[in-house]
Amino acid sequence: MDVELRDIDKTFGAVHANVGINLKVPAGTIQGLLGENGAGKSTLMKILSGFIRADAGEILLDGHPVIIHSPADAIQHGVGMLHQDPLDIPPMRVIDNFILGRKGGLTIGHAAAERDYKRLAEEFSFSIDPDSYVDALTVGERQQLEILRLIWLGAKALIFDEPTTGISAAQKVKLFTALRLLASQGKTILFVSHKLEDVEGLCSRVAVLRQGILVGEAKQPYTTKNLVEMMFGKEISVGARDPCAGDGKTNLSLRDLSVEDYRLKVQNVSLEVCCGEVIGLAGMEGSGQGLFLRSVAGLVRTVGGHIFLNDTDLTGHSYHAFKRLGAAFLPAARLEEGLATGMSLTEHIVLAEEAHGFFIDWDKGRELTRKRIADFNIHGTPASPVESLSGGNQQRALLALLREPLSLLLLEHPTRGLDIESTIYIWSKLKDRCREGTCILFISSDLEEILQYSDRVLVFFSGKVTKPLESKSLSIEKLGELIGGKGWPESTSGKSK
Amino acid sequence: MDTNTILIGLAGVLAAAAPVLFAVLGETITERAGIINLSMNGSILLSAMGGFAIAQLTGSLMLGFLGGMLIGALVALIVAFSSITLHQSQVAVGFVLALAGRDLSYFLGVPYMNSSGPVLQGLPIPFLKDIPVLGVLLFRQNLITYISYILIFLVWLWIFRTRPGLMLRGIGERPAAAYVRGANVNLMRYVYTIIGGAFIGLAGPAFTLNVKAGWMGTQTGLDGIGWIALSITIFGGWNPIRAAFGAYLFSFLQWLGLVLQSQLPGVPTQVLQVAPFPLMILTLLLVNISDAEWVARILATLPEGARRFTIKLLRTLRASPPASLGVPFESE
Numbered sequence: 001m002d003v004e005l006r007d008i009d010k011t012f013g014a015v016h017a018n019v020g021i022n023l024k025v026p027a028g029t030i031q032g033l034l035g036e037n038g039a040g041k042s043t044l045m046k047i048l049s050g051f052i053r054a055d056a057g058e059i060l061l062d063g064h065p066v067i068i069h070s071p072a073d074a075i076q077h078g079v080g081m082l083h084q085d086p087l088d089i090p091p092m093r094v095i096d097n098f099i100l101g102r103k104g105g106l107t108i109g110h111a112a113a114e115r116d117y118k119r120l121a122e123e124f125s126f127s128i129d130p131d132s133y134v135d136a137l138t139v140g141e142r143q144q145l146e147i148l149r150l151i152w153l154g155a156k157a158l159i160f161d162e163p164t165t166g167i168s169a170a171q172k173v174k175l176f177t178a179l180r181l182l183a184s185q186g187k188t189i190l191f192v193s194h195k196l197e198d199v200e201g202l203c204s205r206v207a208v209l210r211q212g213i214l215v216g217e218a219k220q221p222y223t224t225k226n227l228v229e230m231m232f233g234k235e236i237s238v239g240a241r242d243p244c245a246g247d248g249k250t251n252l253s254l255r256d257l258s259v260e261d262y263r264l265k266v267q268n269v270s271l272e273v274c275c276g277e278v279i280g281l282a283g284m285e286g287s288g289q290g291l292f293l294r295s296v297a298g299l300v301r302t303v304g305g306h307i308f309l310n311d312t313d314l315t316g317h318s319y320h321a322f323k324r325l326g327a328a329f330l331p332a333a334r335l336e337e338g339l340a341t342g343m344s345l346t347e348h349i350v351l352a353e354e355a356h357g358f359f360i361d362w363d364k365g366r367e368l369t370r371k372r373i374a375d376f377n378i379h380g381t382p383a384s385p386v387e388s389l390s391g392g393n394q395q396r397a398l399l400a401l402l403r404e405p406l407s408l409l410l411l412e413h414p415t416r417g418l419d420i421e422s423t424i425y426i427w428s429k430l431k432d433r434c435r436e437g438t439c440i441l442f443i444s445s446d447l448e449e450i451l452q453y454s455d456r457v458l459v460f461f462s463g464k465v466t467k468p469l470e471s472k473s474l475s476i477e478k479l480g481e482l483i484g485g486k487g488w489p490e491s492t493s494g495k496s497k
Numbered sequence: 498m499d500t501n502t503i504l505i506g507l508a509g510v511l512a513a514a515a516p517v518l519f520a521v522l523g524e525t526i527t528e529r530a531g532i533i534n535l536s537m538n539g540s541i542l543l544s545a546m547g548g549f550a551i552a553q554l555t556g557s558l559m560l561g562f563l564g565g566m567l568i569g570a571l572v573a574l575i576v577a578f579s580s581i582t583l584h585q586s587q588v589a590v591g592f593v594l595a596l597a598g599r600d601l602s603y604f605l606g607v608p609y610m611n612s613s614g615p616v617l618q619g620l621p622i623p624f625l626k627d628i629p630v631l632g633v634l635l636f637r638q639n640l641i642t643y644i645s646y647i648l649i650f651l652v653w654l655w656i657f658r659t660r661p662g663l664m665l666r667g668i669g670e671r672p673a674a675a676y677v678r679g680a681n682v683n684l685m686r687y688v689y690t691i692i693g694g695a696f697i698g699l700a701g702p703a704f705t706l707n708v709k710a711g712w713m714g715t716q717t718g719l720d721g722i723g724w725i726a727l728s729i730t731i732f733g734g735w736n737p738i739r740a741a742f743g744a745y746l747f748s749f750l751q752w753l754g755l756v757l758q759s760q761l762p763g764v765p766t767q768v769l770q771v772a773p774f775p776l777m778i779l780t781l782l783l784v785n786i787s788d789a790e791w792v793a794r795i796l797a798t799l800p801e802g803a804r805r806f807t808i809k810l811l812r813t814l815r816a817s818p819p820a821s822l823g824v825p826f827e828s829e
Contacts, residue, residue: 070676071676072676072678072679075677087671087673087674087677088671088674089666089670089671089675090671090820091670091817091820092667092670096663099660099663100674101675101677101680103679104660105660106659106660106661107658107660108659108663260797261793262793262794262797263797
């Protein structure tokens with residue numbers, strides 16, 4: 001289906017989110033939509049998928065102007081959208097999610113739907129048991145379910161909002177294969193992303209948005225420099241890898257650490273980390289790295305081995321004991337676990353500071369907050385509630401809350417969902433910490449980030465862990481293989497003594 | 498006690514459970530849509546008084562029951578309007594309505610106190626009533642009790658076996674997802690809250706025109722039933738059949754209390770009267786035991802077959818509330 005947007009205009013209060021945007025996407029194309037956070041990509045796609053109405057402009061599908069009143073209405077017109085956080089119903093079964101929303105009689109008609117589901121799943125080589133529950137699936141699998149569902153509903157144009165965020169490398173390959181198949185069937189794909197690499201690898205055409213304006217379009221083959229310039233208005237260089245800033249003194253020492261939950265066992269990990277060193281933890285989501293990191297923070301009880309921080313045995317102690325010795329943990333779910341929704345930046349800063357006395361000196365707190373806002377380049381005011389900040393600013397706020405000095409910093413996906421500028425900024429702040437002697441352990445699914453910023457890397461694969469690998473000796477290909485379970489010597493298995 | 502006395506007693510348990518059952522089914526439907534109707538206690542008392550008054554004035558039982566349903570629906574409409582349209586706290590509004598409804602029923606009910614009114618007569622079902630055991634237990638009841646059995650299955654069927662019911666679950670779990678699938682979330686919330694309210698309103702006349710006929714003001718013995726129904730809704734895990742089981746269990750324990758009182762004169766009556774409540778709390782704890790970490794640990798040690806079976810069992814036992822219960826929905 002040909003999709004055309006004409007002079008789409010939308011303002012939210014003082015923000016001009018879309019400024020007269022024109023975009024024409026012919027059927028069978030994979031169209032990339034690039035732009036940093038807040039560039040107006042999501043707004044534009046929400047207008048096309050019926051979530052919000054444009055102030056002005058029109059939408060043409062196959063040359064006919066249409067008015068889209070709601071997301072359900074969009075589907076009637078053949079436009080479906082996959083949200084970054086899949087809009088499905090987790091406590092329900094896969095097949096019920098698949099059926100829900102399809103017009104039909106009073107009865108559900110499981111049998112017929114299941115036949116269609118299996119046929120479609122086979123076509124796309126997806127293998128999700130229709131009787132499993134959605135809350136047991138990974139984000140990647142939930143995406144696959146949404147694709148099948150939208151195709152079944154007759155979607156002819158599909159919008160993907162940041163689909164490669166939070167899914168594993170293998171699932172990304174699967175997703176891209178499916179997208180190419182869809183395009184070859186004549187479906188129109190709109191691929192919204194801020195990841196250059198993904199867009200370059202997948203899309204045949206790209207449109208770039210900056211501050212609500214469509215600044216330019218490009219076709220394959222792309223020059224990265226050109227795209228980056230369009231996105232940011234200037235070229236940003238991704239700095240060279242910093243060597244270990246450590247002084248050789250051992251800071252964190254793990255001896256035969258074992259940790260397990262009901263699914264996974266991570267066994268006998270030994271690791272010595274010196275001051276200022278950065279250790280990257282790579283692996284597909286749920287391979288054990290999250291469990292491992294939380295055990296080093298004292299958030300998950302270990303089942304064997306010892307943890308020493310600054311030569312103090314912290315095995316079996318709680319997070320508070322770790323914290324007293326200068327450890328800090330930043331979770332991936334910023335709003336759910338890291339920040340308190342509904343509270344302002346000032347309130348956060350005051351809470352995080354060492355308490356003096358019973359009453360709060362708000363003037364001092366506000367002053368401190370203003371200083372931190374300036375230091376960490378947060379776009380917000382002391383009174384801003386944290387949920388009103390963008391993802392990048394939330395992450396900066398989390399960093400601003402950390403006390404000085406820290407000996408150990410544990411991070412889950414520190415730059416997930418952030419644009420390049422924010423990513424570079426966050427890492428420059430983290431590197432400052434390293435120079436002060438903090439050692440960092442971080443999880444990331446972005447292989448380039450792992451290689452660029454780590455001194456050494458641990459790769460996780462279904463609970464198995466490699467020996468610490470020098471990141472200088474690794475390549476993306478090699479790392480990708482290890483993450484995918486290839487090239488594992490038998491002896492690196494955690495089970496051997 | 499001979500078998501027949503016990504059977505008649507148990508038949509009485511089924512009949513006496515009807516008011517609680519209606520209230521629980523109504524609340525289950527309402528909460529499945531994501532709205533908490535906390536006004537139940539007041540709403541039931543008001544409909545009990547109103548239903549009795551209407552039946553007495555018109556001489557029609559039918560109008561009495563319909564009147565009760567209408568009152569329940571109207572109270573539910575206030576809950577729906579204030580929470581969905583005015584975005585007010587469902588808990589605050591519901592609680593105030595619960596108190597106001599109770600006092601209003603005592604105030605307005607004065608003229609009808611202790612007067613006699615129509616009572617629903619028994620309606621044994623031919624042939625079925627002669628089945629041994631089951632006949633006495635199930636088929637020598639009256640119309641409203643039969644309706645209570647049938648409603649359990651109808652509500653269950655609707656929620657779990659129909660497309661609109663699937664959407665209802667979706668609305669309660671994740672309204673945004675239901676919205677992109679074409680549901681008019683707020684309209685459906687209105688509809689289900691009002692229907693649920695009508696069910697709740699049926700509980701009142703089911704009591705004053707049947708279980709314990711007549712309106713006796715504060716002595717009616719109905720105060721508190723709404724709060725019990727609320728806890729049984731949770732106990733029932735928002736599943737009509739489980740909720741029905743809870744309602745019958747509660748009614749049974751109350752009957753047992755009465756029976757045991759005569760058998761065990763040494764035990765204070767209060768003990769037997771409150772026994773159902775700690776029992777319910779204990780059951781709730783057992784139901785959600787699968788959330789505990791140590792359970793997961795034990796599970797991991799079981800052999801594959803047993804583990805799968807236990808996980809499935811725990812999953813069926815589990816009762817988690819609709820995820821968006823009490824959360825307003827905006828389409829943008």
